[in-house]
Amino acid sequence: MVDESDVNWISEVSGVKISPEKKICVEGKEYVWSSEFDKIRVVREGVPYGSVEVLSKRMGRPVKALLEILGLPQTTYNKKKLENSKFESRETELLLRMVEIMDQGLFVFNGEEEKFLRWLGKPNLSLGGLEPNQLFDTIVGLDQVEGALLRIDSGSLA
Numbered sequence: 001m002v003d004e005s006d007v008n009w010i011s012e013v014s015g016v017k018i019s020p021e022k023k024i025c026v027e028g029k030e031y032v033w034s035s036e037f038d039k040i041r042v043v044r045e046g047v048p049y050g051s052v053e054v055l056s057k058r059m060g061r062p063v064k065a066l067l068e069i070l071g072l073p074q075t076t077y078n079k080k081k082l083e084n085s086k087f088e089s090r091e092t093e094l095l096l097r098m099v100e101i102m103d104q105g106l107f108v109f110n111g112e113e114e115k116f117l118r119w120l121g122k123p124n125l126s127l128g129g130l131e132p133n134q135l136f137d138t139i140v141g142l143d144q145v146e147g148a149l150l151r152i153d154s155g156s157l158a
Helices: 036-045 051-059 063-070 074-082 089-108 113-120 139-154
Strands: 011-013 016-018 022-026 029-033
Touching (some): 022 051, 022 089
Antiparallel strands (some): 011 016, 022 029
């Protein structure tokens, strides 16, 4: 487990600490990355199917919504989770990217989780009128959501 004192925090806004280190904790194990090469390692290793539940709670969305994003039937998910299986690279990369977007969004919205979660569910002109959470099914879509968050953070239209 990463001790908070061991992490080099780069910013703190309204009590939200932002670290160059990203992580998702699933079933007692931390999957941590602080560089693109670390992320490649985690993607190749895969994260457990239980990570869907962790991320769904964080995103304020039902597990079923994340399974739809991943294109995964509920029955397959249930079976793989019971077997303690790990996701393949594509799904792992999507999940890790979602973690990064959630961290960035909380930073941009000054730690106001409810406000950020509302923003994810509202149509956005800079995203072609789509809700940000409608773009979570592809890396390109997640990149667009990141761009919108960067525009908000810089004070531009988003």
